[in-house]
Amino acid sequence: MTQNFYHVLISLALVAVALGISWYEKIRVEKDIAIGTLRAFIQLVAIGYALEFIFDLNKLWLILLTILVMVMAGAHTAGSRTKTLVPGVRISAFSIGVGTFFTLGSMLILGIITIDPKYVIPLGGMIIGNSMNASALALERIDSEVKNKKAEIEQALALGATACQALSRSYKITVRASMIPTLNLMKVVGLVQLPGAMTGMILAGASPLSAVLIQIIVIYMLISAVTITAVITTRIAQRGYFTKAHQLVERMV
């Protein structure tokens, strides 16, 4: 079956259920639900039209531009979450960008996908979403690592370690921590949740087996992108906490 606008209107009944419960139980999230309902509608319809346009035009520059805009949006979300010493948005933009373009590029070169917006854009979206989380987690974790382990780091520096050596444990902990959501996803995929790509394909009428094949590729692609993003974010961010003379920057002392 294909859904139309009429079905959307009917599904508002479910929102009414939520509103009713919120009102009756005095949870007072009616306003949030109302705004969220409207927001989701407007954003998704807008993106629907935009994608329709991009798919129809099918131009390489437009695909690249779309991916770039998504990277910047992801970087903004990841980088401005925490107040840290380092320029988070710029670091995230670079590391998410590298992770995304490397992964998508490899898939194109290896012939797994073709330059077709219907592959590149949704896959790019998934990559960027996961990389964004990895980058945000890395920025936050490295900041708390340096703050909490200041004494240990300075002890290593005092013994003639470079900034990089003094931080090597924190570096590993940070990269690992920022990969956890994706590593967990790999563990439970199919058991606990049917991920978005697969769900979407099954809903759209694809056979579960072909949906599974795509999903496996998606998982492999995500782990590559997330690893690259986590490593680059942490590597660049950690430099921001030290001077060239392998000292913690003054504000940290």
Place this chain on the structure above:
Amino acid sequence: MKNQMGEIKLKLERITKRRLIRQNEDMEEITVLKDISVEIKPKEVFAVVGPSGSGKSTLLRLLNRLEDLSDGSIFLDGQNIKDMDVIALRRKVALVFQVPILFDGTVERNILFSLKIREEPNLEGVAEKYINLVGLKRNLLSRNSNELSVGQKQRISIARALTSEPEVLLMDEPTSALDPTATHNIESLILDLKSKIGLTIVFVTHDIEQAKRVGERGMVLVNGEKIEEGEIPYLLENPQNSITQEFIKGILT
């Protein structure tokens, strides 16, 4: 130059250190050390004595460039430390902190830290040599660092600082976290190290009696200013300056 090298190990020339600190909401600049000049001879035990908050620790941090000074110069064997490679400097001028911080892992791993990060090839017998030098038994080597007493930890941290064969050992209140017996042991170790390996030792203390027991020469530091300097115990028994007199009488602590 040649003459200078023979007679002066460390020369501090009008050094000043200002630092930004957060005062409620605003950043405020404070002067931690004010225009200090002093010369430290090779192989002497030099005591920096003063009440807490007088800038003693900061002085040591400047000497191995965990921080940089705001004005003035520091010379090691006649060479400005700003022009030296900072890692090489920290291997020549080792710093032992007030509270010993051992890294996770065995005692042996801790002692060999600076050699391992430099990928020193031959470590046979090195850990044994240094644990012996600080008066601990070699069977401690395989123990986990967090199983030791604070006194043992401080001795391990001294052993760890000595493996890079420094010429100067900086000690920041090395006994303030220790009980009287452990304090006594560390004090004898300091004197021992001086006679055994001819180290130049600069140690910081707020304890006048300790300065008398261990120091050969020293200076009194109050509120970031050098009050006076001279031979110990003469300096501390016949203070010329009223501030030193107050400090010794225990009015300033």
